[in-house]
Structure formats: structure tokens, C-alpha cells
Amino acid sequence: MHRPRPVALLTALLLLATFLPIAHADQWTLSSDQLRTVAVVIDGRPASFSGYIVNNRTVVPLRAIFETLGMEIKWNPDTMTVTATKGPREIILTVGEFRGKIDGQEYTLGIPPVLIDSKTFVPLRFVIDALQLDIKWDGQTSTVLINTGSGCSTPGPTVHQGTISPGGETWGKCGMPHIVTHDFLVEGTDSPILTVEAGVVIRFESGASIQIGRDAPGGLVVNGTESQPVLFTADSTGPQPGFWSGLYFHSQTLVNDTRIRNAKIEYAGGGETGAITISTAEKMVEIQLNDVTISDSLFTGLLMMGNGRLRSGSNNLTITKTTTVDNTGGFPIMTSAAGSHNLPKGTYTGNAVNAINIIQAGDSTVPIGSNTTWKNLGVPYAISQDVYVQGTTAPTLTIERGVITLWAADTALHVGAYGPGHLVADASARPEGSGEWKPTAWTDLAAWEQVEELASAKSLEPGCALCTTNPWIVFGAWNAAPDRGAWNGIKLHSGAGDKSKLVGTIIAYGGEEGNYTAGLYAEALEGKTVKFQLQNSLITHSAASAMEFYGTVQMQPGSTGNAFANSAWPVRLAPNNIGSLLKGQSFLENDQQSITVSSDGSGDVVSKSTTWWNHGIPYQFEIWTYIGGPSNPVVTVEPGTELLFRPDTQLYVGYNGMGSLVAVGTSTDPITFSGVAKRPGAWEGIRFSTDTGDKSRLEYVRIEYATNALVLDVDLGNLLRNSTIRNSSQMGIYRGYGAEGTSFLTGLGNQFEGNAEDENQE
Numbered sequence: 001m002h003r004p005r006p007v008a009l010l011t012a013l014l015l016l017a018t019f020l021p022i023a024h025a026d027q028w029t030l031s032s033d034q035l036r037t038v039a040v041v042i043d044g045r046p047a048s049f050s051g052y053i054v055n056n057r058t059v060v061p062l063r064a065i066f067e068t069l070g071m072e073i074k075w076n077p078d079t080m081t082v083t084a085t086k087g088p089r090e091i092i093l094t095v096g097e098f099r100g101k102i103d104g105q106e107y108t109l110g111i112p113p114v115l116i117d118s119k120t121f122v123p124l125r126f127v128i129d130a131l132q133l134d135i136k137w138d139g140q141t142s143t144v145l146i147n148t149g150s151g152c153s154t155p156g157p158t159v160h161q162g163t164i165s166p167g168g169e170t171w172g173k174c175g176m177p178h179i180v181t182h183d184f185l186v187e188g189t190d191s192p193i194l195t196v197e198a199g200v201v202i203r204f205e206s207g208a209s210i211q212i213g214r215d216a217p218g219g220l221v222v223n224g225t226e227s228q229p230v231l232f233t234a235d236s237t238g239p240q241p242g243f244w245s246g247l248y249f250h251s252q253t254l255v256n257d258t259r260i261r262n263a264k265i266e267y268a269g270g271g272e273t274g275a276i277t278i279s280t281a282e283k284m285v286e287i288q289l290n291d292v293t294i295s296d297s298l299f300t301g302l303l304m305m306g307n308g309r310l311r312s313g314s315n316n317l318t319i320t321k322t323t324t325v326d327n328t329g330g331f332p333i334m335t336s337a338a339g340s341h342n343l344p345k346g347t348y349t350g351n352a353v354n355a356i357n358i359i360q361a362g363d364s365t366v367p368i369g370s371n372t373t374w375k376n377l378g379v380p381y382a383i384s385q386d387v388y389v390q391g392t393t394a395p396t397l398t399i400e401r402g403v404i405t406l407w408a409a410d411t412a413l414h415v416g417a418y419g420p421g422h423l424v425a426d427a428s429a430r431p432e433g434s435g436e437w438k439p440t441a442w443t444d445l446a447a448w449e450q451v452e453e454l455a456s457a458k459s460l461e462p463g464c465a466l467c468t469t470n471p472w473i474v475f476g477a478w479n480a481a482p483d484r485g486a487w488n489g490i491k492l493h494s495g496a497g498d499k500s501k502l503v504g505t506i507i508a509y510g511g512e513e514g515n516y517t518a519g520l521y522a523e524a525l526e527g528k529t530v531k532f533q534l535q536n537s538l539i540t541h542s543a544a545s546a547m548e549f550y551g552t553v554q555m556q557p558g559s560t561g562n563a564f565a566n567s568a569w570p571v572r573l574a575p576n577n578i579g580s581l582l583k584g585q586s587f588l589e590n591d592q593q594s595i596t597v598s599s600d601g602s603g604d605v606v607s608k609s610t611t612w613w614n615h616g617i618p619y620q621f622e623i624w625t626y627i628g629g630p631s632n633p634v635v636t637v638e639p640g641t642e643l644l645f646r647p648d649t650q651l652y653v654g655y656n657g658m659g660s661l662v663a664v665g666t667s668t669d670p671i672t673f674s675g676v677a678k679r680p681g682a683w684e685g686i687r688f689s690t691d692t693g694d695k696s697r698l699e700y701v702r703i704e705y706a707t708n709a710l711v712l713d714v715d716l717g718n719l720l721r722n723s724t725i726r727n728s729s730q731m732g733i734y735r736g737y738g739a740e741g742t743s744f745l746t747g748l749g750n751q752f753e754g755n756a757e758d759e760n761q762e
Helices: 006-014 062-068 124-131 446-454 465-469 575-580
Strands: 036-042 045-054 057-061 072-076 081-086 089-094 099-102 105-108 114-116 119-123 134-138 143-147 158-163 169-171 178-186 193-196 201-204 209-212 219-223 230-234 246-249 259-266 276-295 300-310 315-320 331-335 356-358 372-374 381-383 387-389 396-399 404-407 413-415 422-426 473-477 490-492 500-503 505-508 518-524 530-535 538-540 545-551 553-555 563-565 569-573 586-588 595-597 610-612 619-621 625-627 634-637 642-645 651-653 660-664 671-675 686-688 697-699 701-704 710-712 724-726 731-735 751-753 757-759
Touching (some): 045 062, 045 114, 045 119, 057 062, 057 124, 062 072, 062 081, 062 119, 062 124, 089 124, 119 124, 246 259, 300 315, 315 331, 413 422, 422 473, 446 465, 446 473, 446 505, 500 505, 505 518, 518 530, 518 538, 518 553, 538 545, 545 563, 563 569, 575 595, 575 610, 660 671, 724 731
Parallel strands (some): 036 143, 158 178, 169 193, 178 201, 178 209, 193 219, 201 230, 209 246, 219 259, 230 259, 246 276, 259 276, 276 300, 276 315, 356 381, 381 404, 387 413, 396 422, 422 500, 473 505, 505 538, 518 545, 530 553, 538 563, 545 569, 563 586, 569 595, 595 619, 610 634, 619 642, 625 651, 651 686, 671 701, 686 710, 701 724, 710 731, 724 751, 731 757
Antiparallel strands (some): 036 045, 045 057, 057 119, 072 081, 081 089, 089 099, 099 105, 114 119, 134 143
């Protein structure tokens, strides 16, 4: 049978008459006392709202009719415009305007939307026509009968309060809208589950919430679809962020029976909660979010405390329009370090602060105790606390290319502090959707200008063009104009083992002034060894060292292409670690352009064979340095290397076992041993003890400004050849073995200049 078109049927049933339009919106502000009431029945059930006859047209309350029909509404109080959507259908109406839009096409209304008792009413004819629904008119009772085809006969709204019914509940489109008052508890001895069907609208009174698994097990399953999403919203015509308290998942949440799909959550949150809050200290609680939009939240959109986090498989998360509380919060996501794993890619812009905020979980810091990945989400990670990577399973924190991390004052990234753990920040790796990566030539100072924008709070500002194309992994300061040492840097502790690597990273403004801190600091104590790879990275703007070692620390093979720049000094390490600083580094614009050699508390002994490479800047020794040990180590110094020694320091060969020094330069690239202070007696020279190995050799070297340039406790034959000894305050060479042994004054090509005495003849 042919069904009449809704527009024609409405024309006949409602007896619509012609009227004269009125030009001003304030003339459409009416009182219900003078209007005829119209009842509305939807799918056989009386609606909770009434309509009115205005100029022989039926109008209905916009929020009530749209939400009952499964539509999502947006209200602009400035323009008094309502936008209603349902799937692909979009309706736009403005109070006092005779033109409306359906899917972008303009239509003329017989009557514009009006204000009745300060609530917005819209013409029913226009809405029904737009949604293509069947209606009938009962003239005897002045009732409009609407058939949506759902077959629902349960009257709405449905009010929910207290605790869920035993066995669980299903909230469907019948009974809409669902109204939640106070805290609605989803929990019980029978582990009940609240199931929300597609297209459902749930409205919350002021301060209301849904609490899942607080004192007993419970779960939440939201089954929205792309065309019929579920809406969680405020029960208010003029809601503000934080109107209701949000969805709260506690420690007894049923992990396998909790998921939210195709839903929108708006106007929730509070001073210590988010629109969605996951908080648990006892065990890991994971929930799954798919195609979820969170908007207009107060404090944060998603809050994860303790061991709460999102389940693998969560995707398409959008969080926008988050606002602050007393200048705190405003982030789309705030999470403990444990909850930072594998956050889904989505949209996290349009918030007060467009960043993922990693915060302390309660009174203690929850470490990253399982493998965790920080994805490139298009916004920085803002770190408010120390982050620890450690645990019995030796977890790894993996950071993707393009990630920017900004660290607050007095915070640091600790790897392996109180248990094994690893850090892999490798920009050369290829996360999904990324292309090839090319290392940066850090000698090109143009790249430094980008560091200032990426490694500071400037990267949080809208329009950060570099943020979307950033090829590095950035560790910077959460400060708009950071100074050196604005945060405490990356610290690799004894439990860091040998798997950590940093490739294509920028570590900027880390390492406060003082001992045991640097942009990148590594220590290995209690007989342990730490090995890591540092490649094609920049460490810059440290208050002390750009990089510093303490204990048995080594850089892995391939640790080249790095730049240490604009810090108090570029590198500080112990004698036994000098050789792991491989060639191929750059040292740019540091206050002290030298590699500092200092104590590591282990005796300051080079106990394994190694090479001290020529890096183009001198080594500066602040301590006595020894070469020797059971393995008979040989230290080889590359041609052209300059070694400077502070007062009261000495290079001692043959200590606690045999040891050898091989320093062979060339006529054009001699090796220089000198004092930091360019004056006679500025340091104590080189001593070859009775345990000196027979491989020791000095050729084309300069030894200057020492007390005794060379002290020989044993005759080493032609140890010194084609070399210069000058400006010693006492002896050029002190031969402890007596006058009968080898003399270096003639026949070996050596030169002696300005010494108090060139060589003793005892």
C-alpha cells in the first residue's frame, strides 16, 4: 500500500495555516501559559515532554525530541543555533530563523524555532520530514503519534540510581533517555554487567557518575555503532565541563567484560577525575576503547592511575575541548607511567594543553614494570614525575620516532635503578606508516634552531609546524624558555644491562649542575657493567656534562655520529671508560671544550686494553690515572691527541699488574702530554713503574710543563724516540735505574728545551 509522504500528511493532519513572519528572534520568546498543549506519543508510549501549537504549527522541545529519536545535539548559545546529527543526517536550526538545513541543503520553515519558558522548541514538521518518520494526528486528544519502527513500548525517561540489579541490566533505546542520578554502582556478588545498546542516550544529573567494580566485581559493555553511537551527556540545556563526574573503573572491574565502542562522552570530569577514570593500585585493570570521542571535560578526558591502562586493540580515540581546574589539568590524557603503554593513535588537539601528561600515582611512583611503548600520537608527552623503568621481567621502554617528551624540573628518566630495565629510543626503526630515516649532520648548526622549538614547551603551542615532521626522538624541558639543567636528564643505572640504545635522539636542557648528573648519565656499581648504544644523537644545553659515566660503563660498537654541544663540558668519564668514546663525535660550543677524565670510585685504573682516540679536543685529567692489571692492558693513544693534566696528577704505567702505554704520533701529528696550567711543574708527568709492560713506546710525543716529565723505575730501552721534552720544573727524565742504563739525550732524535735539568745521570 502506498504510504503518504510525511510532509503532505502533516499538512493535512495539523491543519497548518498561513501566518505573517516576524523578523526579530526576541518576538519568538513565548510563555506556555498562552499556548495550546500537544501530547506526543512515540512508538506507542507517551513521551515525557509536550509540544505546543504556535501559529497553528506544532513545536516540540529540541533536546527532548532529538535525544528521544537517537540524535546527537550541539547547541551554540551565542548564535542560538542547534545542530542535530544521526548517522549521516545533519539538521541545523536557529531560533527566529525561517531557514534550516538538512545535510547542507536549505529549506524554508513555516515557523522558526522558538523559546518557550526559556527552552528551545523546534517545528515538529521539519524534524519529522528530515528523519522520514511516519506520524498520525489524533484530533480528539490533540496528540501526535510518531512511529520510528523500533517496536518499543516502554515509556521514558528511565531513571537509574543506587546499585545495578542482580544479574545485570541492559539499557536500550526503549525507555530513552536514561537518566542517572548520584553514583550508579555496577557491582555485586554475581559480577553483574551493564550493557548499553547502540543509539542510546544517557543523561547525568549534576555530579552523577557510573562507578564500575568499586567494592565488588562488575563490568560495562557499550555497544554503539558508527551510525548509532551511544551518548553520555549532561542532563542540562546549558551544560558546562564537569557537570557530571564521569565513568569510573575501580580495581574489581571485570577486565574481559568491559569495553566501550562508538560512544561520545561529554561535559564530565572534575577536580580529581576524568570523563573516564581508571584507578587501581592492587592489580592491572585494562579497558578497551574503540571509536570513542571525549569532549568538553573538566581536568582531563582520560585519567589512569596506579595500574590502570587501556587494553591492546583500543583505537580511534578523540579527546578535545578539555579545560583546566584552578590552572591544573587541561590535558586530554593524564596517566601514571604504567598506563602510558600503547596509547591509541587518534586526535588529541583543541584542549587547554595538548599533551599526554604522565603523573605520579597517588603517594608513590609506579614504575614501568612491563614492556611499554610510547607511540607518536601527534602531541608531546609532558612528564610531571620521575619515571622508572625496572622490574623482575626486565621491561623495555620503547619510544617511537617523532615522539617529544618534555620533563618538569627535578624529574628524570631512570632505567634499571632498582631492578633490570632497558630503554630503546631508536628513530631509525620504522613504526607503522613511517618511511626511511636519515641521520642528521649535527655539525650543521641550522638543526640547532629546531631544537629550541621542539625541546621546550613551545612544542605545546598550536601551529608547531616542526612537531608534525619531527624526525627525532626528543627529550626536552617542560618550560617555554628553559635554561641549562632545567630537568635531571636520562640516567642509566646498574640494572640497565646491555640492551639500551638511543639512536636519532635529542637530549636537551637535562643534567642539573653538580655531581652524578648529566644530560645522559650512566653508572654501574657493585661489580655490574652497563653497555649502551648512542648513535646519531645530540646532547645539548646541560648545566654540567652533556654525558657522564661512573663505574664500569661502555658505549657499544656503532656509537658514532653524536654531538655534545653547548654544555658546561661535553663528556666526563673515568679512565677505564675513555676508550669506549669512539671516533666520529662532534663537540660544539661547550664552555670547556675538553673531555673530562675524573674518578669513578673504582681506583681510577685502566685495566683492559683500549685506544684513546683523537676527538679534535683535548682530554683533561683531574685525577691520577693508572694503567695495569692481571690482563696486562695496553693503552694506545692515537696520533694528534692532546692530554692535559691538572696540578698534582700523574699518568702511572704498571699498577697492580703489568701495563703498557703506546703513544706513537707522527712528525705532523704529534701526541701532546701537557698541564692545564701552562707553567713548569703544572702536573707530575708520566711514570713507568717496575711493572711496565715491554710494549710501551713513546714516539713523536711532546711532554711539557711537568715536574719530572718522565720518571722511569726500570730501564725500558729505547722507550722514547723523536720526541720533545720541555719546560719541566725539575727533570726532563728522571732515571731511577741509574747512570748505566739507557740515556735519551743523544742518538734517539729527542729534543730537550727549557727543563731545569734534562736528564739525571745517577
